[in-house]
Amino acid sequence: MRYQYDTTGERFAETKSTAAFSAADTHTLLGALDELGGVRGLDTLDLACGYGDNTRLLARGGARRTVGVDSSEELIRLAREHGTGGPGRPDIEYLVADAAGLPDLGPFDLATAVYLFNQAPDRSSLHAMFRSVRANLRAGGKLLAIVPNASAFPHVDWSPYGVRILDRLPEGDAPLLKAHFVTEPPVPFEYREWAHADLAEAAVEAGFATVGWQPTRTPPADPVRDEAYWTAYRAWPVSSLMTCTA
Numbered sequence: 113m114r115y116q117y118d119t120t121g122e123r124f125a126e127t128k129s130t131a132a133f134s135a136a137d138t139h140t141l142l143g144a145l146d147e148l149g150g151v152r153g154l155d156t157l158d159l160a161c162g163y164g165d166n167t168r169l170l171a172r173g174g175a176r177r178t179v180g181v182d183s184s185e186e187l188i189r190l191a192r193e194h195g196t197g198g199p200g201r202p203d204i205e206y207l208v209a210d211a212a213g214l215p216d217l218g219p220f221d222l223a224t225a226v227y228l229f230n231q232a233p234d235r236s237s238l239h240a241m242f243r244s245v246r247a248n249l250r251a252g253g254k255l256l257a258i259v260p261n262a263s264a265f266p267h268v269d270w271s272p273y274g275v276r277i278l279d280r281l282p283e284g285d286a287p288l289l290k291a292h293f294v295t296e297p298p299v300p301f302e303y304r305e306w307a308h309a310d311l312a313e314a315a316v317e318a319g320f321a322t323v324g325w326q327p328t329r330t331p332p333a334d335p336v337r338d339e340a341y342w343t344a345y346r347a348w349p350v351s352s353l354m355t356c357t358a
């Protein structure tokens with residue numbers, strides 16, 4: 113099966129390295145990992161790993177085992193091409209699989225999921241994803257997920273931060289958002305606007321013991337993205353951090 117990201121792999125990689133929302137997400141994830149005491153010695157799983165940007169962060173942080181999973185064969189091919197977590201680090205294991213039906217890959221101490229849950233097309237897939245993650249975590253293990261905030265389309269414009277919402281269609285279990293990454297040329301994509309309450313409900317139903325939320329954090333200002341730019345971003349950021357404990 114081919115997914116929307118199969119055809120946009122290299123362009124998506126470009127967005128990841130240049131877009132402001134993505135810089136904020138990485139900063140947020142790294143801050144959260146620091147607060148957990150880092151990943152050294154942990155068994156880690158990166159879901160919807162794409163071309164492996166966050167997967168390599170886990171491996172380079174000293175994880176004992178790092179597994180990256182994505183449903184796109186093309187992105188897993190790109191991830192493998194990018195290589196491992198660096199000299200002296202164990203190889204990253206990459207796998208093409210649907211996060212809504214993961215095999216037993218663990219157990220893991222930590223799972224990350226950056227923009228996975230908004231890919232769930234309906235409520236039963238969303239719940240299946242949380243159950244799959246929970247089943248692969250040890251008791252007490254953590255799930256760190258970057259999830260989109262409500263877009264407030266058409267009133268909030270995220271295009272200065274790298275993503276533009278083009279339409280919001282109320283249908284099915286959650287509104288379908290049509291968007292593009294602000295690249296040249298723009299790269300179209302679609303996702304579901306799950307309410308945070310829907311995600312929390314799916315996590316609890318899957319057996320997670322705690323669910324918490326944190327606002328996104330922004331990187332230090334620099335001459336290109338100054339304090340005013342990040343202050344405006346924090347007023348209505350693209351994403352939030354969801355933290356669940358198994």
Ligand SMILES: C[S@@+](CC[C@H](N)C(=O)[O-])C[C@H]1O[C@@H](n2cnc3c(N)ncnc32)[C@H](O)[C@@H]1O
Pocket residue numbers: 115117118128159160161162163164165166181182183184187209210211212225226227228231
């Ligand atoms: C916006 S990309 C995020 C990629 C990566 N987490 C990052 O931040 O660089 C969303 C990813 O989810 C993957 N994906 C979509 N549905 C999936 C599913 N059911 N199971 C696993 N991966 C999925 C896509 O192939 C794509 O790589």
